[in-house]
Amino acid sequence: MRAKFALALAAVLLLAAGAAFSQSNKPLTNDDVVQMVKGGFDESTTIAAIDSAATNFDTSVQALMALKTVGVSEKVISSMLAATKKKSEVEKPTAVAAAPAAASNPDVPEDMGVYTKLKGSLAEVYAEPVSWKSGGVGKSMLTGGFTKGHVNATVSGPKSKLQLGTPIEFVIKCAEGVTPSEYMLLKLDQKGDRREFRAVTGGVYHSSSGIDKDAIKFDFQKIATRTFKIALTGLKKGEYGFLPPGSGSVGGTGGGASGQTVQGGSMTSGKLYSFGVIE
Numbered sequence: 001m002r003a004k005f006a007l008a009l010a011a012v013l014l015l016a017a018g019a020a021f022s023q024s025n026k027p028l029t030n031d032d033v034v035q036m037v038k039g040g041f042d043e044s045t046t047i048a049a050i051d052s053a054a055t056n057f058d059t060s061v062q063a064l065m066a067l068k069t070v071g072v073s074e075k076v077i078s079s080m081l082a083a084t085k086k087k088s089e090v091e092k093p094t095a096v097a098a099a100p101a102a103a104s105n106p107d108v109p110e111d112m113g114v115y116t117k118l119k120g121s122l123a124e125v126y127a128e129p130v131s132w133k134s135g136g137v138g139k140s141m142l143t144g145g146f147t148k149g150h151v152n153a154t155v156s157g158p159k160s161k162l163q164l165g166t167p168i169e170f171v172i173k174c175a176e177g178v179t180p181s182e183y184m185l186l187k188l189d190q191k192g193d194r195r196e197f198r199a200v201t202g203g204v205y206h207s208s209s210g211i212d213k214d215a216i217k218f219d220f221q222k223i224a225t226r227t228f229k230i231a232l233t234g235l236k237k238g239e240y241g242f243l244p245p246g247s248g249s250v251g252g253t254g255g256g257a258s259g260q261t262v263q264g265g266s267m268t269s270g271k272l273y274s275f276g277v278i279e
Contacts, residue, residue, distance in 0.1 A: 108224040126162075127272060130271055155194060170231075
């Protein structure tokens with residue numbers, strides 16, 4: 001009778017200990033189970049303690065072999081494995097919920113540049129170097145002066161490596177304080193081993209307003225901070241490119257393209273985000 005009472009009391013105390021583990025946020029470990037087994041508690045009592053407390057078991061093969069070696073029964077080990085599985089299933093939804101937050105908008109690139117949609121994913125449009133050359137004389141556009149000269153630009157190669165079918169969607173992530181209205185969308189003339197366009201005529205550095213034969217008007221939509229989407233439809237087969245602001249300067253004068261002084265001679269190299277349109 002006394003033995004039964006002592007066993008019942010031990011079970012109550014052990015369950016209370018398990019509850020204390022849970023309330024104190026100190027989970028049961030492999031060492032705790034080993035101590036209970038060595039302390040003489042039977043399987044049912046040890047399993048009850050595992051079921052009633054938070055756990056942090058090592059269930060690797062090496063750890064399970066070590067438990068078996070020191071006398072922990074397979075039933076107790078199975079209970080430890082079940083508790084570990086239950087814990088992982090409870091924590092899994094948190095990990096799954098956190099994943100979409102890291103990629104909440106795949107259409108917003110991290111780095112500044114020009115991108116296009118290819119098979120549903122953003123692909124970077126790489127810039128090609130542009131060689132500038134002025135024809136004629138002129139004076140600074142910063143002063144509002146006009147000139148009869150013009151500026152021609154050359155891109156090496158007959159075609160861009162990026163060939164796209166319409167409709168085309170671009171995403172531009174601009175520098176601080178810049179909007180896509182400061183970019184020019186240009187139609188390039190294919191001439192043998194090169195592509196050309198005219199950027200300045202009569203002292204006017206053209207924008208996307210379409211006042212030059214090479215410039216094409218486009219609309220844009222803001223989708224995030226400094227990030228804009230451009231949808232292009234109806235482009236004819238040929239070579240095109242986005243000319244970013246400040247992409248070149250006249251020899252020796254410095255400054256961005258919008259404040260150039262057009263004089264006879266060559267201009268420093270710029271860049272063009274080029275692409276071709278296929279049928």
